Amino acid sequence: MYGIHDLTLFIISGLLLNIMPGPDSLLIMARSATQGWRAGCAAALGVGAGTMVHVTAAAVGISALLAASATAFNLVKWIGAAYIVWMGIGMLRARLKGEAASLAPKAAPAPAPYHRIFAQGFLTNVLNPKVALFFLAFVPQFISADSPNKAAAFFLLGCIFNFNSMLWCNGLALFTAFASARLKVKPLVALWLNRITGSLFVALGARLALSEQH
Template identity: 35%
Template structure:
């Protein structure tokens, strides 16, 4: 649940950027858009490389003390801040539901973002519960881990390629 909270908090910078008009800047500035796009491509390729580089079984040592809630939350925030799909979502999807001349456009945008964050929290908690339920089955089988790593690395490369070819 702490990890889900951290991931949900990571949405805040994207929401703030959409609310403050960064979407308009990226829409009008080809250079800013290209820089953000290629940073996302580089990040995805880095994730693919890191995933393929990992070898062996997943070692989960019960003896070590668990990570602090602060560290889990910080990790979740960092993952979401560097996730380009959240920026795209907040820049492209949410503003469609706010009329430009609307009297309380900022409040409406904040409300839509809060609803999105609440739903994201629920989904991340469900993911966490599912992962906890199948954890032992996955970490005890090296073939499953190898297959999962290759699948994730391939998905990261495919997403990077698609993002690199994305036009404004």
Template identity: 40%
Template sequence: MPVLLTPDQFAGFLAAALLITLSPGPDNLMVLSLGAARGRLAGMVFGLGCALGCLSHTVLAVLGVSALIAASPTAFTALKLAGGLYLVWLGIQALRSSGVNAPGSAAARPERLRALFARGLLANAINPKVVLFFLAFLPQFVDAGRGGAAWQIGQLGLLFTLQAAVLFGALGYFAGRIGQWLVRSPRAGVWLDRVAGTVFVALGARLIVAR
């Protein structure tokens, strides 16, 4: 029978997860910069993708694959490089933009939103730091004495994903409002994309060179 989280586990983990998600970090910066550059809907969709990417790390933590990645320098380096290169690629695409994806433009089309969701999902799913974070963070709230550690980790990962989806959605929404205000200038969309691209490239480069 599945072991459910106790009220104390639920409340303690949720409080910690909220603080961690709200603290400045790569995901927050990407959601804010993209939302300001391309509109609140784009920011919210990208943020939802980032949040749901946590599910892949939850599965890895449950299956114990994260431990294997953490123990293998080769696997960790490969994943780190893949995540960094992907972020750099996203940044280059934004830097090359002509501004047609500014708020209120074609960025709101369904196919464009699907692409943004997929990018957010992949950007989070291949981030090795998130893999290690889940490996180190989730077990701290597991009550080993109750058994069913895998069930507990799964519930904790799902809870983290849900609260991240809400917070990232809010970040994308308010960033988009800022973007709509700035885009009154014809060239604002171009410069917002330049800022977003710079953020993505910087985060990717940092991930590549970080030890």
């Protein structure tokens, strides 16, 4: 259909690529470990919404601008890097809810509203130009040169990729929340998990800022 070929290989490759750790997975795991599976799933849905922006943009050719224009790529790159670093700093500055940790060791980290967690997942994904370039490089390999409607084929494959990604991301959220509950992660430990994740986000943001267009 639409000139799509090797669909099974595309699905398997997509699942393997989704398993690779990155800022999306780190955010989902951090939110699940510190606030439960609903928060992790909210982050995962935000990531999925961001992915659909990239899929749609690439299907209509907008993302090709990022591949062709160094200025456009650098603009999106710096905005995305700044957001990821800003979010990491926010995690580093996390405090226990209510009082200071030394005065209230049994308090829980202040929870973030689900709509804010969704927005974090969305922005973390949509402001990463590497995701747009990934779709431009990966998806066309599974579309025939004589496809009657390449945009439709691209969009369909992008939806399949995102569906599989949501299965993985939401499964990751549930697994992380379940493991945290079984291990009975204490609030202070959860707080430091937030801070460690924040440090990783700062590092990832710096790496994105220093990345080159390929």
